[in-house]
Amino acid sequence: MVSVDAFAVLAEPTRRRILDTLRGAEEQSVGELVDLLGLSQPTVSKHLRVLREAGFVTCRTAAQQRIYRIDVRPFQAVDGWLAPYRRMWTDHLDALERHLDRQE
Amino acid sequence: MVSVDAFAVLAEPTRRRILDTLRGAEEQSVGELVDLLGLSQPTVSKHLRVLREAGFVTCRTAAQQRIYRIDVRPFQAVDGWLAPYRRMWTDHLDALERHLDRQE
């Protein structure tokens, strides 16, 4: 329960693929993800566990299936770290816009 | 030269600390970073190499010093991946705003 680092979780390309797949579909079962991604079932389950423990996905049980869906909160944390860097180029773009506005 | 994954680079907490330090100072030498971060010089140099090869920082030579500064382009790539997820909550916020507007 050691609160895994969100960036470390996203460092795995396979996990980002899982998230990208989930993003396009509201929610999906493990089997659907296995089919869509072409990965082994244990591989998908293990990545889903990492994502779940980091809060990126939530899970509900439907009969023998586990249905996963995205939770945005960890993404907000990542976005929070990224925000000051984003300002480094949006500020420049804003300045450029103001400059172009003055040109007219 | 194997085009390292930007997320994998950011997965290291120490590297994020280096970036956060650089962000507050335009540019800094390796020695300054060593002092500010309290890390060994080889450790800092090795992380800077990773950051440099991934494009997160650029480097200029000033006498015996190497002066590092941030380059925003890899951050833009990361932000690009994050953008659709960000819409998942900004859309909700926008909808909430519209709702509150109608309340008035």
Added chain:
DNA sequence: AGCATGCATTCCTTGACAGGCATATGACCA
């Protein structure tokens, strides 16, 4: 009860770093 389905977990092996330490490189100076 017995069996199949859907998923999670374990064990094992392998590969990728991270940090410490020592050393190399390159620029400056006397």
Added chain:
DNA sequence: TGGTCATATGCCTGTCAAGGAATGCATGCT
């Protein structure tokens, strides 16, 4: 030229995570 400063690199070791194969564990069905 010899020495020093600033930084980069190499080697070594420990740690940790990923994937494959096999197995465990529920739930549902007949």
